[in-house]
Every structure is written in structure tokens, then in C-alpha cells.
Amino acid sequence: MRIAQHVCGILVFACAWVLASSAYAQSAPDASRFVVDVGVGVDASINGNVNSGAIGRLEGQAAAILPSSYGDVYGTGIQLRVGVGYVLNDATELRGVLIFQSADADLVRLGDLGPSSLYAQYSDYQNLALDFGYRRYIPTPSRNLRAFAEGTIGFGFIDSINAELAAPQSNAILSSTDFYDQTAAFTWSISGGVLFRVAEQLDFTAQLGLRHASGLSEVDQFIGTGLDDINNDSARLTFPVVVGLRVRFK
Numbered sequence: 317m318r319i320a321q322h323v324c325g326i327l328v329f330a331c332a333w334v335l336a337s338s339a340y341a342q343s344a345p346d347a348s349r350f351v352v353d354v355g356v357g358v359d360a361s362i363n364g365n366v367n368s369g370a371i372g373r374l375e376g377q378a379a380a381i382l383p384s385s386y387g388d389v390y391g392t393g394i395q396l397r398v399g400v401g402y403v404l405n406d407a408t409e410l411r412g413v414l415i416f417q418s419a420d421a422d423l424v425r426l427g428d429l430g431p432s433s434l435y436a437q438y439s440d441y442q443n444l445a446l447d448f449g450y451r452r453y454i455p456t457p458s459r460n461l462r463a464f465a466e467g468t469i470g471f472g473f474i475d476s477i478n479a480e481l482a483a484p485q486s487n488a489i490l491s492s493t494d495f496y497d498q499t500a501a502f503t504w505s506i507s508g509g510v511l512f513r514v515a516e517q518l519d520f521t522a523q524l525g526l527r528h529a530s531g532l533s534e535v536d537q538f539i540g541t542g543l544d545d546i547n548n549d550s551a552r553l554t555f556p557v558v559v560g561l562r563v564r565f566k
Contacts, residue, residue, distance in 0.1 A: 355560025361386035364552040372542020377430035393419025432485030445472025519562040
């Protein structure tokens with residue numbers, strides 16, 4: 317449900333941006349300085365843990381938590397983006413980009429609770445962010461092909477993450493709504509890519525790079541249990557590979 321809401325929001329945002337840019341293009345003498353692009357890609361995890369290791373007590377029993385990386389829990393997710401650029405000159409562009417990241421969770425062994433192994437089923441990871449940045453174009457021998465390098469910083473919101481914990485040998489199931497509360501995150505990214513002209517006002521784009529989002533909030537119900545620090549290494553680094561289309565207005 318949350319994924320559908322975010323995707324619908326991005327599509328509405330994209331349509332509004334395109335319409336606004338089109339209207340500006342018809343009325344303003346320098347409208348060709350504005351571009352709009354949309355993209356979709358995969359978002360592979362490189363570094364960061366959904367939870368760090370810790371030792372404490374849970375439900376009156378000794379608990380040992382093992383580190384669970386984003387790669388182990390969420391694997392490779394998806395990324396959707398809508399961007400607007402303002403062309404300063406042939407070589408430079410200022411950009412604003414709305415980015416949605418999403419990844420489904422796998423069941424993982426979280427550690428041990430008393431005599432039993434402890435398993436966790438996390439809910440989906442979803443991050444909606446707004447980035448601002450600078451793009452520098454690099455000329456190539458072909459007039460239809462341009463390379464670029466880009467850097468951005470921004471902010472976003474990571475949805476709350478629920479967790480269902482199970483310790484079969486202890487016959488215990490623990491459900492936790494808002495295991496991690498919604499988190500405000502700082503983001504940055506660096507990337508490089510190419511533009512390939514496919515029509516007079518349309519380019520195909522492809523880019524890859526690194527993207528970082530700051531860590532998750534504390535787990536309230538773990539405060540005072542010795543397990544407080546499981547969010548210590550929850551900042552996330554990914555390797556997005558994105559393709560899309562870029563529209564230039566007259």
C-alpha cells in the first residue's frame with residue numbers, strides 16, 4: 317500500500333513538473349534552459365547494517381543479536397526518479413531530483429534468544445528523498461553522445477520498519493510495529509553517465525554511481541535492554557544503476 321502511494325505521488329509529481337515546464341517553455345524566451353527527466357533502475361546494497369550486533373535481554377531471556385546487512389535482508393531494490401534541470405551553459409546544469417527507493421525484505425536469522433535461534437521478518441525498506449546537485453557534461457567525438465559527472469546532496473524520509481521476531485524453540489513470536497520509527501535522513505550521491513540523443517528534444521540516459529542515506533532511528537522498545545545500539549551502523553550505501561529519458565523544451 318505504501319509503495320503504491322509513493323509511486324502514485326511520484327507520477328503525479330512528474331506530470332505536474334512536465335506540465336509546468338511545458339507552460340513555461342511556451343511563454344518564456346529562455347525556456348530551453350529547463351529539462352525534465354524520468355528514470356528507473358536497480359539499487360544494489362554495498363554497505364550498512366539493518367541491525368548491528370548486540371548482547372542483552374529480551375522478553376526476560378538472554379539475547380545475542382548478530383549483524384544483518386542490508387544486502388542480506390533487502391538484497392537489490394528498485395529506484396524511481398523524476399528530475400528537473402536548469403542548464404547554465406553547454407557544459408553545466410543545476411538539478412533537483414525526487415528519488416524513491418524500495419526493497420523487499422527476506423527472512424533472516426537475527427541471533428539467539430535463550431535456547432532458541434531468533435529469526436526476523438522485516439517490512440519493506442522505502443525511502444523518498446529530494447536531492448539537489450550539479451552536473452558537468454564532458455564532450456565526446458559524437459555530437460549525439462555526451463558523458464557527464466554529477467554530485468548531489470539532499471534529505472529524505474525513510475518509512476517506519478516493522479519486524480516480526482520468532483524463536484521457535486522458545487515458542488515465542490514477537491511482533492513489533494514501528495520497530496524503527498520513520499526517520500529523517502541526510503543523503504548524498506556521486507555518479508557518472510551518458511546521454512544519447514534519440515530525437516530532436518529527447519535523450520536516452522544511463523548512469524551509475526554511489527548513493528548514501530544516513531542511519532535509522534533508535535528502537536524504542538530496546539532502550540535499557542542492552543540491545544539499544546543495534547541501529548549504530550544503519551546508514552546505507554548503495555550502487556544505483558539507472559536508465560531513463562530526458563526531455564528538452566524549446
